[in-house]
Amino acid sequence: MSVSPSSHLQELEAESIYLFREVVAECERPVMLYSIGKDSSVLLHLARKAFFPSKLPFPLLHVDTTWKFSEMIEFRGKIIKDYDLDLLVHTNPNGLKQGVSPITHGSSLYTDVMKTEALKQALEKYGFDAAFGGARRDEEASRAKERMLSFRTATHHWDPKRQRPELWNIFNTRVRKGESLRAFPLSNWTELDVWEYIQQEAIPVVPLYFAKERPIVERDGMLVMVDDQRLPLFPNEQPEMRSVRFRTLGCYPLTGAIESTAATLPEIIQEMAHTRTSERQGRLIDRDAIGSMEKKKQEGYF
Amino acid sequence: MPPFKSDVTPNTESIPPPSAGPDLLRFMTCGSVDDGKSTLIGRLLWDSKLVLDDQVATLETESKRVGTQHGDIDFALLVDGLQAERLQGITIDVAYRFFATEKRRFIVADTPGHEQYTRNMATGAATVDLAVMMIDARKGLLTQTMRHSYILSLLGVTHVVLAINKMDLVDYSGVQFDDIKTQYEAFSRSLGLHDVVAIPVSALKGDNILDRSVKTPWYHGPTLMGQLETVAIHQDLTTKPFRMPVQWVNRPHLDFRGFSGTIVSGRIRPGDHVVVPSSGQMNIVERIVTFDGELDSAAAGQAVTLTLQDEVDISRGELLSDPRVRPATADQFEAKLIWMHEEPLLPGRPYFIKMGFQTRTAQVSALKYKVNVNTLEHLATKTLELNDIGICNLSLDAPVSFDPYQENRRTGSFILIDRFTNETIAAGMIDFALRRADNIHWQSVTIHKAARAKLKGQMPFILWFTGLSGSGKSSIANLVEKKLHSQGRHTYLLDGDNVRHGLNRDLGFTDADRVENIRRVSETAKLMLDAGMIVLVSFISPFQSEREMARRMVEDEEFLEVFIDTPLEECERRDVKGLYKKARAGHIKNFTGIDSPYERPEGAEVIIHGADETPEQAALIIVQELNRRGLLSIN
Numbered sequence: 001m002s003v004s005p006s007s008h009l010q011e012l013e014a015e016s017i018y019l020f021r022e023v024v025a026e027c028e029r030p031v032m033l034y035s036i037g038k039d040s041s042v043l044l045h046l047a048r049k050a051f052f053p054s055k056l057p058f059p060l061l062h063v064d065t066t067w068k069f070s071e072m073i074e075f076r077g078k079i080i081k082d083y084d085l086d087l088l089v090h091t092n093p094n095g096l097k098q099g100v101s102p103i104t105h106g107s108s109l110y111t112d113v114m115k116t117e118a119l120k121q122a123l124e125k126y127g128f129d130a131a132f133g134g135a136r137r138d139e140e141a142s143r144a145k146e147r148m149l150s151f152r153t154a155t156h157h158w159d160p161k162r163q164r165p166e167l168w169n170i171f172n173t174r175v176r177k178g179e180s181l182r183a184f185p186l187s188n189w190t191e192l193d194v195w196e197y198i199q200q201e202a203i204p205v206v207p208l209y210f211a212k213e214r215p216i217v218e219r220d221g222m223l224v225m226v227d228d229q230r231l232p233l234f235p236n237e238q239p240e241m242r243s244v245r246f247r248t249l250g251c252y253p254l255t256g257a258i259e260s261t262a263a264t265l266p267e268i269i270q271e272m273a274h275t276r277t278s279e280r281q282g283r284l285i286d287r288d289a290i291g292s293m294e295k296k297k298q299e300g301y302f
Numbered sequence: 303m304p305p306f307k308s309d310v311t312p313n314t315e316s317i318p319p320p321s322a323g324p325d326l327l328r329f330m331t332c333g334s335v336d337d338g339k340s341t342l343i344g345r346l347l348w349d350s351k352l353v354l355d356d357q358v359a360t361l362e363t364e365s366k367r368v369g370t371q372h373g374d375i376d377f378a379l380l381v382d383g384l385q386a387e388r389l390q391g392i393t394i395d396v397a398y399r400f401f402a403t404e405k406r407r408f409i410v411a412d413t414p415g416h417e418q419y420t421r422n423m424a425t426g427a428a429t430v431d432l433a434v435m436m437i438d439a440r441k442g443l444l445t446q447t448m449r450h451s452y453i454l455s456l457l458g459v460t461h462v463v464l465a466i467n468k469m470d471l472v473d474y475s476g477v478q479f480d481d482i483k484t485q486y487e488a489f490s491r492s493l494g495l496h497d498v499v500a501i502p503v504s505a506l507k508g509d510n511i512l513d514r515s516v517k518t519p520w521y522h523g524p525t526l527m528g529q530l531e532t533v534a535i536h537q538d539l540t541t542k543p544f545r546m547p548v549q550w551v552n553r554p555h556l557d558f559r560g561f562s563g564t565i566v567s568g569r570i571r572p573g574d575h576v577v578v579p580s581s582g583q584m585n586i587v588e589r590i591v592t593f594d595g596e597l598d599s600a601a602a603g604q605a606v607t608l609t610l611q612d613e614v615d616i617s618r619g620e621l622l623s624d625p626r627v628r629p630a631t632a633d634q635f636e637a638k639l640i641w642m643h644e645e646p647l648l649p650g651r652p653y654f655i656k657m658g659f660q661t662r663t664a665q666v667s668a669l670k671y672k673v674n675v676n677t678l679e680h681l682a683t684k685t686l687e688l689n690d691i692g693i694c695n696l697s698l699d700a701p702v703s704f705d706p707y708q709e710n711r712r713t714g715s716f717i718l719i720d721r722f723t724n725e726t727i728a729a730g731m732i733d734f735a736l737r738r739a740d741n742i743h744w745q746s747v748t749i750h751k752a753a754r755a756k757l758k759g760q761m762p763f764i765l766w767f768t769g770l771s772g773s774g775k776s777s778i779a780n781l782v783e784k785k786l787h788s789q790g791r792h793t794y795l796l797d798g799d800n801v802r803h804g805l806n807r808d809l810g811f812t813d814a815d816r817v818e819n820i821r822r823v824s825e826t827a828k829l830m831l832d833a834g835m836i837v838l839v840s841f842i843s844p845f846q847s848e849r850e851m852a853r854r855m856v857e858d859e860e861f862l863e864v865f866i867d868t869p870l871e872e873c874e875r876r877d878v879k880g881l882y883k884k885a886r887a888g889h890i891k892n893f894t895g896i897d898s899p900y901e902r903p904e905g906a907e908v909i910i911h912g913a914d915e916t917p918e919q920a921a922l923i924i925v926q927e928l929n930r931r932g933l934l935s936i937n
Binding site for chain 2: 190
């Protein structure tokens with residue numbers, strides 16, 4: 001068979017594979033952040049392509065807040081088994097002990113403790129000097145500014161004003177002890193590219209992305225799925241079955257669904273062509289304050 | 303190995319790759335803010351329906367409130383709105399915007415255009431295939447046009463769309479358009495920008511952006527979007543000679559050894575010959591392995607894994623090449639440098655160089671001139687500062703394989719990295735290989751260092767004294783030399799002041815000259831060491847890099863650094879030569895400790911606290927340390 005180098009997806013694919021190989025060749029202990037979402041699915045697929053026929057030369061790390069949709073955890077188990085991958089799961093033990101939850105502590109503190117802190121703990125625990133993540137520049141303004149290979153201080157801080165220039169495709173991977181790199185192979189992909197690639201490559205994704213009747217309550221204009229018994233319902237709230245799907249996946253109490261009937265990949269792609277709102281609008285954590293993502297990123301969040 | 307045909311024509315099949323849906327074009331916009339850059343990008347995003355509902359609502363309100371378009375939509379606000387980061391002071395950067403049409407996906411590198419942002423424009427230009435050069439039809443070519451075009455040519459962006467904008471303000475005059483076009487073409491030809499397409503546009507009114515304008519009936523060329531959608535970019539690389547640097551050696555088990563990398567240029571098929579240029583070893587491609595199955599051919603841009611017929615050890619960084627058109631392999635070359643850091647270039651200082659997938663040590667051995675980016679004049683210089691562009695010779699610690707940048711951007715480019723901070727400090731583009739080193743062979747000698755040292759009955763080493771002016775270095779070094787001499791040791795003291803009267807009298811006190819000063823002294827000390835002597839060097843030597851360079855010239859056990867750690871206040875109080883007084887009064891520039899930095903040693907073998915110990919005590923401590931290390935035993 002002969003593959004044409006001309007399509008834009010192949011060019012994006014080659015660019016991502018290049019970054020995977022470069023970081024693995026130059027860093028001592030890389031890891032891939034695996035969040036189970038569609039971007040992670042694409043990232044994993046690209047990583048398997050980059051090193052074929054070798055196995056993935058790094059483990060996957062899932063920072064588990066314990067509030068993920070149950071279907072996500074189920075999907076994670078299947079993928080790890082089917083592809084024979086090394087998975088590390090880390091939950092912030094302090095947060096767990098103190099019972100920090102998105103319901104009682106608010107999304108800001110919860111994210112800080114169970115995601116940002118937990119991620120730093122895990123990176124330090126295993127001594128990783130480079131971490132792959134699935135962030136894309138089209139997601140959010142502060143991400144548009146970030147390099148494909150992003151330098152972090154020994155305290156995991158990101159300084160947007162002092163980034164290393166990235167010239168051609170020559171990456172400066174040099175760090176001192178304790179410092180680390182975050183690598184974003186999907187930097188130049190858009191949400192549409194991700195879906196088209198999932199379709200082209202038949203990449204499995206969590207079923208929550210496809211529309212289905214699900215139990216929903218509406219709060220502050222956000223459609224929250226009642227995924228388990230932990231979500232306290234107000235007296236006047238009664239979950240109703242509505243046809244919804246998710247554009248992004250995270251912790252279920254913080255992730256809003258959209259009303260949709262798109263139940264297949266072509267329908268999703270069709271829906272995206274007509275959508276008039278941005279992808280992260282369903283995420284509560286981005287709405288906390290203006291510039292909140294940039295602040296989280298500087299503190300070490302992905 | 304089968305006989306090799308030495309056919310000199312490169313593999314230049316011009317069969318276009320079969321198209322599989324839209325491809326990707328990376329481009330940038332240039333021109334000053336007033337030329338309508340923001341309006342143009344805003345217009346492209348708007349017309350390709352990439353502006354979302356919430357943004358439209360904001361834009362309509364804002365246009366009425368602050369817009370310059372009397373209630374009509376002001377597209378510049380759209381881009382400036384997206385560029386809220388500019389308000390936060392992150393202006394010195396490249397931002398990327400994405401949009402798409404049926405035919406192509408686009409990534410626009412949006413870079414600021416002022417002179418102080420040369421490095422940002424260069425960073426953007428390094429990854430794009432095309433540039434849209436905006437010109438205000440009323441103003442014609444400006445200094446900025448010249449500077450931006452020069453940077454484009456420097457970075458090898460040869461496809462240019464000359465968008466002659468604001469045609470609505472010159473009554474869509476074809477004469478005006480032709481004038482500017484002719485002027486620009488004459489100028490761009492001299493820079494080697496060979497594909498320039500001029501288009502009369504009004505970004506504001508939408509003329510010739512997506513649709514052909516009725517107002518320019520005299521114009522028969524493409525619209526701006528038409529040109530962006532159809533310009534042929536990718537063929538350029540597939541028709542060049544085959545190059546693939548080995549990025550990662552793929553060894554899942556003992557029976558498979560593959561070489562993973564992205565093909566930089568040309569095409570490859572199983573059965574094709576390849577050469578490893580550094581060794582001249584020939585080989586034949588056996589299989590092209592990918593996750594999606596084996597390929598019967600692969601071309602520039604594809605990430606693949608090659609297996610070769612001859613089982614040989616090829617490491618990461620080797621540049622697999624078409625043997626008929628080989629890259630150069632050399633340890634010296636001439637290159638253009640764009641300096642990207644606040645710390646200026648110091649010729650002679652060792653830096654890391656990363657090119658392809660190899661990292662080596664390099665130093666600028668000759669800085670020929672820098673270029674005034676506005677006039678293209680050549681100016682003599684001793685250093686390069688932030689945003690300077692210079693032409694220089696580089697000398698590496700080992701040979702590398704490369705092509706001239708003008709022939710191949712991927713195999714002819716490199717970055718320089720500071721060895722201590724790890725920051726990327728310069729971008730480089732290779733002009734050509736220098737072969738001088740090949741012609742100066744080391745004269746091998748039969749009487750060597752060990753033989754000379756034996757005759758003197760001693761072990762040669764270098765004792766390197768560093769510290770501020772007035773710290774007591776020279777007094778202490780003198781006393782140490784006296785003690786060694788009285789023990790029958792054959793010594794020599796190289797003193798900063800004395801050497802500056804002779805060998806180094808052409809050097810001043812700028813950072814660049816200080817580096818050269820230390821380089822010469824290090825080389826001299828090394829020659830004396832080779833002659834079997836104990837060499838004492840007493841120099842301020844303020845920079846860690848140069849002390850490190852001196853240390854690395856000789857064997858580990860032959861170099862001892864003595865840090866005379868006397869506080870600045872104490873040195874200034876002593877002021878034996880009255881120099882601090884003059885420096886404080888501004889009569890001496892670049893005085894270490896006052897207006898030039900002193901970098902404290904981190905790994906000195908001996909530290910003397912100059913405020914607490916007398917020179918005599920200090921000399922004793924040093925001699926004791928030499929004894930402890932066994933350096934004064936009889937050889």
